[in-house]
Amino acid sequence: ANFILEQCSQTGFFVLVNHPLSSHIPGLFSAARSSLISSGSHSSKKVSLLSSSSSSPPAWWLSSPPQEYYDSCKIVGSRLLNAIFDALEIRRDPEPIFNLRMMCYKDVGLEEHTDKDWLTILLQDPCFDGLEVEGRDSSNWVRVPCSDPVIVNIGDALQAVSGGRLKSKIHRAVAPADGMRVSFPMFIEPSSWPEAVIDTQFATTFIIREL
Numbered sequence: 001a002n003f004i005l006e007q008c009s010q011t012g013f014f015v016l017v018n019h020p021l022s023s024h025i026p027g028l029f030s031a032a033r034s035s036l037i038s039s040g041s042h043s044s045k046k047v048s049l050l051s052s053s054s055s056s057p058p059a060w061w062l063s064s065p066p067q068e069y070y071d072s073c074k075i076v077g078s079r080l081l082n083a084i085f086d087a088l089e090i091r092r093d094p095e096p097i098f099n100l101r102m103m104c105y106k107d108v109g110l111e112e113h114t115d116k117d118w119l120t121i122l123l124q125d126p127c128f129d130g131l132e133v134e135g136r137d138s139s140n141w142v143r144v145p146c147s148d149p150v151i152v153n154i155g156d157a158l159q160a161v162s163g164g165r166l167k168s169k170i171h172r173a174v175a176p177a178d179g180m181r182v183s184f185p186m187f188i189e190p191s192s193w194p195e196a197v198i199d200t201q202f203a204t205t206f207i208i209r210e211l
Contacts, residue, residue, distance in 0.1 A: 009165050011169065013144075013171070014152055021069065021072055021073060024072065032102060034063070036180065044107065044175065045103075046102070046103045048100070049065065049100045049101060050066065050067065050100045069100075073121055077098065077119070077121050077186060088161070088162055090161060094191065096118060097190070099186070101184070101186075102182065103173070103182070103185060105175040105181040111172060112172040113170065114155070114170055114171070117156070117188055117189040117190070118157045119154055121152050122151045123185075124146050127179070129174075130146075130173050130181045131172075132144065133169055133170075153169065153171065154166045155188075
């Protein structure tokens with residue numbers, strides 16, 4: 001947990017490996033591309049697929065809801081978030097809100113921003129780079145290769161409760177010159193501000209490395 005905290009205090013972004021999400025990647029992107037082609041979509045869009053309050057993807061989604069990936073991502077996200085809370089020695093959020101979205105970038109990307117949540121788990125398109133993170137000196141952008149499929153970043157909420165120790169870094173998405181880039185961010189948001197309970201049931205076993 002302390003190693004995770006160290007990385008998050010330096011860059012706010014890290015690569016996640018040795019996790020159970022990899023097995024879902026081929027099927028998820030195949031379903032996304034088939035659905036987009038069938039819907040005749042030729043523009044950038046963002047849609048909510050599954051969340052703590054909704055279990056129905058949009059009508060044009062051809063496959064069954066990506067419930068297995070959503071459930072696995074909830075487990076991974078909860079364990080990471082709780083490890084960070086424990087390392088900060090603050091009480092946990094007992095019921096964080098999970099929101100799985102699909103982002104499609106064609107011609108138009110996403111302007112620079114920070115995420116407002118606790119943290120975000122991003123499943124990257126294996127075919128197109130596009131995620132860029134503000135460099136350490138704030139004067140350049142670091143392109144995150146798509147060979148690193150699962151990226152985690154700190155949101156504004158964690159930066160706030162950590163007193164600025166953890167960094168919610170500015171980032172953006174660049175559309176590919178040709179084709180459509182698809183990504184699946186899981187946003188983990190506060191249930192409230194925040195009266196959480198300590199729960200040490202899970203220990204983090206994932207391996208992370210700095211970008």
